[in-house]
Amino acid sequence: MRISNIMVSVDLGAATADRVRLAAGLAERFGSMLTGVAARPVLGPMLVGDMREVERVWAIEERLTDEQLAEAKALFAREAGQAPRTGWRSAPTDPLAHLVAQARTADLVVVGRQGPADGHPGPMGAPTGALLMEVGRPVLVVPPGIEHLAVKRVVVAWKDTPEARRALHDALPFLGHPEQVCVVAVGPDAQDVGAEGAAEYLSGHGIKATTHPLRKPEIGTADEILRFARREEADLIVMGAYGHGRLREWVFGGVTRDILRATRVCCLMSH
Secondary structure (H helix, E strand, O other): OOOOEEEEEOOOOOOHHHHHHHHHHHHHHHOOEEEEEEEOOOOOOOOOOOHHHHHHHHHHHHHHHHHHHHHHHHHHHHHOOOOOEEEEEEEOOOHHHHHHHHHHHOOEEEEEOOOOOOOOOHHHOOOHHHHHHHOOOOEEEEOOOOOOOOOOEEEEEOOOOHHHHHHHHHHHHHOOOOOEEEEEEEOOOHHHOOHHHHHHHHHOOOOOOEEEEEOOOOOOHHHHHHHHHHHOOOOEEEEEOOEEEEOOEEEEOHHHHHHHHHOOOEEEEEO
């Protein structure tokens, strides 16, 4: 499986430059096209009151949208130097809808973590959780402060579900020569959820993996996975993403939600 096109969200948040550099490094490694994607809606006023004032405020918002999209394009051009080929797609529209639409031609989408400590990316940010549920592509969630992904030590957070199987398959291009791959299952039934089968699947692709059933976690499942990843000095967590939609609001499984908000390690997630 070849990653021919990587898309990265350029939202002008504090961690955007690091994220673009990381995506550019991946594009160089895989020989991929790197496409920057940005969108900002024109946040116009309600159409009430003095129409001349409405038009004035609308013109200001249009100009601000154009300026921020131009700033995002300049940031992408400056930080994407490692990528062999680059492209740019921006529009004055909803960031989530735009990124989902553009991802039709992507093999991987790179976005930032959006936790309580990360600040708010403003009107250009696409919600990571909603993107995971809608995009239909593997999503690499990058915490702040990480600008390179070596993929030396990998933790696979395993459940015997279609989402986890999909994520494991989607991770194969990253697992060329890892030093260590640990398949971790958490909970009372950890011994019985097919972790050995996941390791066997990887073995069929020439990747040696060990299994680690954590039957009696001392803390919550997400925290146990993150603690295991820290202990093993992992640089990548691979896992399925779980949730369902209700009027465009996404209800996530607790593990997906907690890891999206708190991980300090890059996470490759698939739904």
